[in-house]
Amino acid sequence: MSDTTITPGTLKVFLGMCPGVGKTYAMLEAARALKARGAEVVAGVVETHGRKETAGLLEGLESLPLAEVDHRGTTLREFDLEAMLARRPQHALIDELAHTNAPGSRHPKRWQDVAELLDAGIHVLTTLNIQHLETRADVVGAITGTIIRETVPDSFLERAGEIELIDITPRDLRERMEAGKVYLEERAQAASANFFKESNLTALRQLALRYTAERVGVDLQEFQSRRRDKKTWRSEEKILVAVGASPYSPALIRRARAMAGTLDARWSAIAVSTGEPMTPAEREAISNHLALARQLGAEAATVEAISLVDGLLEAARERNATQIVIGKSPGHSWKDFFLRPPALRLLRRSGSIDIIAVEPAADAAAVAPVSQPSRLNWGRELATATVITALTVGAGLVAAELLGEQGVALLMLCGVIVGGLFLRAAGTWFLAILTGLAWNYFLTEPLYTLSIRSGSDVALFAALIVAALSLGHLTSRLRRRERSVSQQRIQYSRLLEVSNILTTAHDTHEMIARFSDTIGRLFGLRCAVRLRAVRNHELEAPHPAGTLPLDAKEQGVSNWAFSNKRAAGKGTDTLAESSALHLPLQGRSLVMGVLSISSGEEPLTLGDRDQLAAIAAQLGIALERDHLLHAVHHAEFIERGDQLRRSLLDHVSHELRTPAAILGTSIDALGQGTPVETLLPEMHAARIRLQRVVEQLVQSARIESGALSPSAEWCDLLDLLETARDRASESLGPRQVTLSISAGTPPLVWIDAELFLTILENLLANIGHHTPAGTRAEVIAATDGPSTLEVQ
Numbered sequence: 175m176s177d178t179t180i181t182p183g184t185l186k187v188f189l190g191m192c193p194g195v196g197k198t199y200a201m202l203e204a205a206r207a208l209k210a211r212g213a214e215v216v217a218g219v220v221e222t223h224g225r226k227e228t229a230g231l232l233e234g235l236e237s238l239p240l241a242e243v244d245h246r247g248t249t250l251r252e253f254d255l256e257a258m259l260a261r262r263p264q265h266a267l268i269d270e271l272a273h274t275n276a277p278g279s280r281h282p283k284r285w286q287d288v289a290e291l292l293d294a295g296i297h298v299l300t301t302l303n304i305q306h307l308e309t310r311a312d313v314v315g316a317i318t319g320t321i322i323r324e325t326v327p328d329s330f331l332e333r334a335g336e337i338e339l340i341d342i343t344p345r346d347l348r349e350r351m352e353a354g355k356v357y358l359e360e361r362a363q364a365a366s367a368n369f370f371k372e373s374n375l376t377a378l379r380q381l382a383l384r385y386t387a388e389r390v391g392v393d394l395q396e397f398q399s400r401r402r403d404k405k406t407w408r409s410e411e412k413i414l415v416a417v418g419a420s421p422y423s424p425a426l427i428r429r430a431r432a433m434a435g436t437l438d439a440r441w442s443a444i445a446v447s448t449g450e451p452m453t454p455a456e457r458e459a460i461s462n463h464l465a466l467a468r469q470l471g472a473e474a475a476t477v478e479a480i481s482l483v484d485g486l487l488e489a490a491r492e493r494n495a496t497q498i499v500i501g502k503s504p505g506h507s508w509k510d511f512f513l514r515p516p517a518l519r520l521l522r523r524s525g526s527i528d529i530i531a532v533e534p535a536a537d538a539a540a541v542a543p544v545s546q547p548s549r550l551n552w553g554r555e556l557a558t559a560t561v562i563t564a565l566t567v568g569a570g571l572v573a574a575e576l577l578g579e580q581g582v583a584l585l586m587l588c589g590v591i592v593g594g595l596f597l598r599a600a601g602t603w604f605l606a607i608l609t610g611l612a613w614n615y616f617l618t619e620p621l622y623t624l625s626i627r628s629g630s631d632v633a634l635f636a637a638l639i640v641a642a643l644s645l646g647h648l649t650s651r652l653r654r655r656e657r658s659v660s661q662q663r664i665q666y667s668r669l670l671e672v673s674n675i676l677t678t679a680h681d682t683h684e685m686i687a688r689f690s691d692t693i694g695r696l697f698g699l700r701c702a703v704r705l706r707a708v709r710n711h712e713l714e715a716p717h718p719a720g721t722l723p724l725d726a727k728e729q730g731v732s733n734w735a736f737s738n739k740r741a742a743g744k745g746t747d748t749l750a751e752s753s754a755l756h757l758p759l760q761g762r763s764l765v766m767g768v769l770s771i772s773s774g775e776e777p778l779t780l781g782d783r784d785q786l787a788a789i790a791a792q793l794g795i796a797l798e799r800d801h802l803l804h805a806v807h808h809a810e811f812i813e814r815g816d817q818l819r820r821s822l823l824d825h826v827s828h829e830l831r832t833p834a835a836i837l838g839t840s841i842d843a844l845g846q847g848t849p850v851e852t853l854l855p856e857m858h859a860a861r862i863r864l865q866r867v868v869e870q871l872v873q874s875a876r877i878e879s880g881a882l883s884p885s886a887e888w889c890d891l892l893d894l895l896e897t898a899r900d901r902a903s904e905s906l907g908p909r910q911v912t913l914s915i916s917a918g919t920p921p922l923v924w925i926d927a928e929l930f931l932t933i934l935e936n937l938l939a940n941i942g943h944h945t946p947a948g949t950r951a952e953v954i955a956a957t958d959g960p961s962t963l964e965v966q
Contacts, residue, residue, distance in 0.1 A: 180293070180294065180295045181295055182292050182293055182295060183291065183292040183293075183294070183295050183296045183297040183298060184292075184297045184298075184335040184336075185288070185292055185297075185298050185300070185333050185334045185335060185336075186204070186297075186298070186299050186300070186334065186335065186336045186337075186338065187271070187300055187301070187302050187331065187334045187336070187337045187338070188200050188201045188204075188299070188300070188301045188302070188338050188340055189301075189302055189303075189304065189337050189338065189339050189340065189382060189385070189386065190301070190302075190303050190304070190339075190340045190341075190382065191303070191304050191341075191342075191375065191378040191379045191381070191382040192303055192304075192305065192347075192370070192375065192378050193303060194347055194350060194351065195340050195341070195342045195347060196340050196342065197301035197302075197303075197340045198220060198221060198222070198228055198269055198301055199225075199227065199228050199231065200338065200340050201220075201267060201269070201299050201300070201301055202220070202228065202231035202232060202235070202267070203231060204299060205217070205231075205235060205265065205267055205299060206231060206234070206235070208265055209234075209235065213264050213265055214263045214264040214265065215235060215236070215263065215264070215265045215266075215267065216235075216236045216237070216238060216258070216261055216263040216265070216266055216267070217232065217235050217236065217237040217238065217266075217267040218238055218253050218254070218258050218266050218267060218268050219240065219252075219253040219267075219268055219269050219270075219284075220232055220237070220267055220269045221269045221270055235267070236263075238254055238257050238258060238261065239254065239257075240252060240253065240254060241253070241254035241255075241256075241257070243276040243277075243278050243279060244278075245276050245277050245278065250276040252275055252276050252279055253268065253275075253284065253287060255279075255280055255281070255287045255290065255291075256280075258291060258296070259290070259291070259294055259296075262294070262295075262296065263296065264296070264297060265296070265297045265298070265299060266291055266296050266297070266298050266299070267298075267299050267300075268284065268287070268288050268291070268298055268299070268300045269300065269301050270284065270300075270301060270302075271284060271285050271288060271300045271301060271302045271306070271326055272284070272285065272302060272303070272306035272324040272325060272326050273324065274323075274324050275287070283324075283326075285326045285327075285330055288300060289330065289333075292333065302326060302331075304378060304381050304382040304385060305318075305320075305322050305378065306322065306324055306325055306326055307325065307326060307328060307331070307385065308325040308326060308327050308328055309328050310381055310385070311325050313381065314378065314381070317374055317377045317378070318374050318378075337386060337389055339382060339383065339386045341379070341382070341383070343379075344372045344375035344376050344379060345372070347370070347375060348370065348372065348375070351370060410439065410496075411437045411438075411439035411496050411497065412439055412440050412441065412442070412493060412494055412495045412496050412497070413430055413433055413434050413437070413439055413440075413441035413442070413495065413496070413497045413498075413499060414441070414442045414443075414444055414486070414489060414490045414493060414495040414497070414498050414499070415427055415429075415430035415441065415442070415443050415444070415467070415472075415498075415499040415500075416444060416445075416446070416482075416486055416498065416499065416500045416501075417443045417444060417445045417460065417463045417464060417467065417474075418445065418460065418463075419452070419455075419456035419457075419459040419460050419463075420459075420501065421459075422501050423459075423460075423463040423501070424463060424466055426499065426500075426501045426532055427443060427463060427466055427467050427470065427472070428470070429499065429532050430443070430472075430499045431470045431471070431472070433497075433499070433530075434471075434472075440473070441471075441472050441473075442472055442473040442474070442475065442489070442493055442495065443463070443464060443467030443468075443472040443473070443474045443475075444474075444475055444476075444477060444485070444486060444489045445460050445463070445464060445474075445475075445476045445477075446476075446477055446479050446481075446482045446485030446486060446489075447476055447477070447478050447479070447485075447658075447781060448479060448480060448481055448482060448485070448658075449478070449480075449657040449658050449661070450598075452779075454776055454777050457777050457778070457779055458745060458777040460476075461745045461746075461777065461778070461783055462745070462746075462750075464476070465741075465745070465746050473493075475489070475784070476781065476784050477489050478658045478661065478662060478781075479658070480655050480658065481516075482516050483516055483519045483520045483523060486498060486500075486520060487520070487523060487524065487527075490527055491527075495527060496526075496527060496528060497527065497528045497529075497530055498520065498524065498527055498528070498529050498530065499530045499532060500517060500520065500529065500530070500531055500532070501531070501532055501533075502517075502531045502532065502533050517529070517531060555597055555598065555600065555601035555604065556601075556604065558593070558596055558597055558601065558605075559593060559597060559601055559604050559605035559608055560608070562589055562592065562593045562596075562605060562609075563589065563605065563608050563609050563612050565589070566585065566586050566588075566589030566609060566612075567586075567612045567613070567616050567617070569585060570582040570585050570586060570613070570616070570617050571616065571617070573585065574617060579617075579618070582613070582617050583613065583637075586609050586610075586612075586613045586617075587609075589605075589609055590602070590605055590606050590609050593605040594648075594653065595653060606639065607639065610639040611624065661781060665781065665785050668696050668697075668785060668789075669785070669788065669789065669792075671692060671696065672689070672692060672696075672789050672792060672793075673792060675688045675689055675692055676689070676792055676793065676796035677796070679796075681800075682705070682797065682800055683717075683719070685793075685796065685797075685800075686703050686705075686717045686719050686720075687719035689703070689793060690702075690703065690717075690719045690720050690721055691719075693771070693789075694721055697782060697786070699771050699772065699773055700721045700722040700771070700772045701720060701721060701722050701769060701770060701771045701772075702716045702717070702720035702721070702722040702723070702724050702754075702769075702770040703716065703717045703719075703720055703759075703767060703768070703769055703770075703793075704716050704717065704724075704729070704732055704736075704767050704768050704770070705717060705766065705767040705797065706736075706764070706765065706766050706767050706797075706801075708801075712733075712736075713729075713732065713733055713736050713767065713768060714767075716729075716770075720770075722754065722770055722771070722772050724754070724770060727752070728743075728752060728753065728754055728756075728770065731743050731749045731752045731754070731756050732756045732768040732770055733768075734748070734749065734756075735756040735757065735758050735768050736758055736765055736767070736768050739758050739760060739765055740758065741755065741756065741757050741758065741787070742756050743755045743756040743770075744772075744773075744777070745777055745778060745783065753772060754770045754771060754772040755770070755771045755772075755773075755778065755783075755786075756768050756769070756770045756771075757769045757770075757771070757786065757787060757790040758790070758794070759790055759791075759793050759794030759797060760790075760791055760794045761794045761795050761797065761798025761799075761801075762795060762798060763798070764798055764801070765794070766793075766794045766797035766798050766801060767794070767797060769786075769790045769793065771786060826867065826871065829863070829867045830864065830867060832860075832863070833860035833861070833863045833864040833867075834860075834864065836856055836857065836859075836860035837857060837860050837861070837864075840853045840856060840857045840860075859904060863904070866901075870932055870936075884926040884929055885926050886924050886925055886926050887924070887925075887926075887927065888922045888923070888924055889922065889923055889925055889927045889930075890922060891915060891922065891923045891955055892913065892915060894923075894925075894927060894930060894931060894934070895913045895934070895953055895955065896913060897931060898930075898931050898934035898935045898938060899911055899913065899938060899953075901931065901935045902935050902938035902939045902941075902942065905938070905939035905941075905942035905943060906938060906939075906941060906942040907942055907947065908947050908948060909941060909942055909945065909947065909948065909949045909950070909951065910949075910950050910951070911938060911941070911950075911951045911952070911953060912950075912951075912952045912953070913952075913953050914952065914953070914954050914955070915954075915955045915956075916954060916955065916956040934953075938951075938953075
């Protein structure tokens with residue numbers, strides 16, 4: 175086996191709004207340009223549709239012959255994948271990506287052929303109409319009234335390194351049709367009156383343009399995520415609004431929504447968590463504000479950062495936002511004279527991002543209750559700083575003679591660094607200033623004064639203050655960063671544990687039981703899960719493994735969340751008086767149930783709320799996976815049942831035709847004067863056989879419908895075997911069947927005699943029908959463990 179790794183080929187797609195826009199023509203032009211540059215280009219399948227201009231571009235390009243596939247007596251011509259893999263050119267031309275291959279081909283779809291070419295390292299140029307894209311097929315069907323049967327998964331187009339839109343106006347396309355450049359005259363007239371109506375073409379063109387723009391946006395975002403400078407490119411307007419616990423946030427969110435509507439721009443609402451403690455009222459307010467933003471159409475998220483400014487700028491650059499909307503402070507505080515306000519720091523560091531400061535609405539405070547921001551505990555901060563300073567000064571006084579002035583200064587600096595581990599930023603700065611003043615007062619000449627005589631002491635004092643402020647601030651930031659990293663580690667470990675449960679559970683019951691236990695253990699929350707019913711697609715009763723009882727009111731809220739595919743209950747803007755938060759378990763296409771969570775009196779933190787939403791989505795996908803797997807197994811079971819029914823019908827028809835043919839032949843013979851005595855035994859046997867088949871059919875139907883249930887009784891096993899052999903003697907003919915019972919098998923068995931005889935008789939009859947004359951068979955009955963009946 176070769177260890178050489180094959181680099182996958184690249185895919186280029188020529189996309190059009192519909193047939194006739196010139197996709198194949200553009201593909202062939204690109205192929206000729208590649209060949210002119212010395213590249214090896216081979217056409218695998220190109221549909222010219224009789225257009226001379228297109229066929230002319232194909233001249234001079236190497237083309238592989240099409241493979242012939244026989245289907246029900248008709249020869250179909252398809253792309254020869256084996257020949258292309260054997261030829262292995264640099265570039266392959268494969269027209270009509272959505273084409274369905276003929277039965278018996280290697281792959282059912284042409285895009286699967288292309289996937290194999292790409293995996294083999296061959297670059298592929300191909301064409302596709304927008305209506306054949308899987309996620310657009312239903313929309314196109316609704317627009318045109320046409321059922322789109324051939325589709326290509328969107329996930330496959332994600333492999334495309336380049337998508338080139340072949341655009342043409344609807345009017346120009348209709349002119350091309352009238353000129354016979356798309357379809358022949360009769361077909362062109364029918365197409366113009368139906369699929370190719372100008373209104374349809376306009377809608378299809380918009381779909382193609384929008385999809386291409388979305389792909390460009392995704393590619394741009396991926397490219398920017400790999401760039402080092404992280405500058406914002408103003409390819410389109412995107413708005414980011416800062417959300418906090420302030421009562422002015424709802425007005426700010428509505429203003430951002432209005433701006434986004436005016437600019438026809440996407441927008442995001444971001445709340446920044448810096449690790450600072452928040453009150454329950456603040457957490458609830460931020461949760462409500464983010465819920466409002468989601469309701470208005472924003473992408474709402476919470477980001478972890480060491481400061482508000484860092485979080486907003488990081489979120490804006492990740493989303494390529496061009497504008498950040500913040501609120502103006504309603505007043506000024508004394509801190510603005512000493513500390514640079516966040517708005518000013520954001521403005522200085524924003525680069526090419528516009529910062530828009532919005533004046534809060536005058537009645538905003540009346541609309542929303544003011545949630546007091548968490549205040550710095552100055553008493554605790556001052557007391558801690560004073561104690562640390564006193565201990566440091568005491569240590570300096572004791573070790574002054576041993577350490578000297580510089581050693582004492584370093585000792586004081588160590589005290590500030592240690593204090594930064596326990597104090598917040600403002601407390602650390604206070605400690606740094608207090609430490610510098612204490613060092614000057616107690617440890618430098620002249621003692622017990624704040625004056626300094628020596629120039630070196632002045633420089634040392636200034637250096638101590640600057641170093642203490644810098645290191646204290648850095649220590650405080652590192653502590654916040656460590657707290658943020660610790661929270662992220664906890665979140666990742668939670669997600670990992672839940673993912674492990676969802677992937678290793680053997681069935682749905684085990685999954686829900688382990689999931690409920692894990693939610694209680696990791697989050698300290700009670701939860702309940704209501705699953706989607708298979709029969710009526712409504713919610714079932716709460717799963718018995720849940721730890722949260724749901725009364726009629728809470729079940730009604732969970733029904734609403736299930737029906738509307740939105741979170742409801744506590745902490746949301748829908749049915750907020752509920753005592754629990756109800757999250758829909760959204761799979762890829764179905765809502766598989768509802769997760770109900772109760773946090774008691776305390777509201778959920780923003781991080782926990784977002785993480786629980788992500789976990790609910792994971793659970794929904796896992797449940798949908800199990801649901802689809804069960805549906806596949808059920809479909810396979812039905813298919814096997816259908817096969818058995820077809821086999822039964824074939825067998826019954828044979829069993830009915832044989833005696834019917836015998837009776838018919840006998841009747842004809844009687845009409846020709848054949849004596850009755852010679853025909854009577856054969857007619858009698860045919861009647862018995864026909865009667866037995868009919869009785870078996872009636873009996874099977876009654877058993878399947880439940881009208882007849884097995885009636886067991888004690889029967890002689892050997893006698894049953896002999897009776898079955900006698901009944902099947904006609905079918906067996908010259909074949910010899912011996913009967914035996916293994917040692918230890920009791921002579922009497924508890925069984926329904928008639929059903930058993932029917933089964934064994936049919937089994938022996940099959941020996942007669944499907945084995946050559948003279949075959950020897952042996953029927954062995956045994957009860958070693960489960961009772962068995964073996965035919966050899």
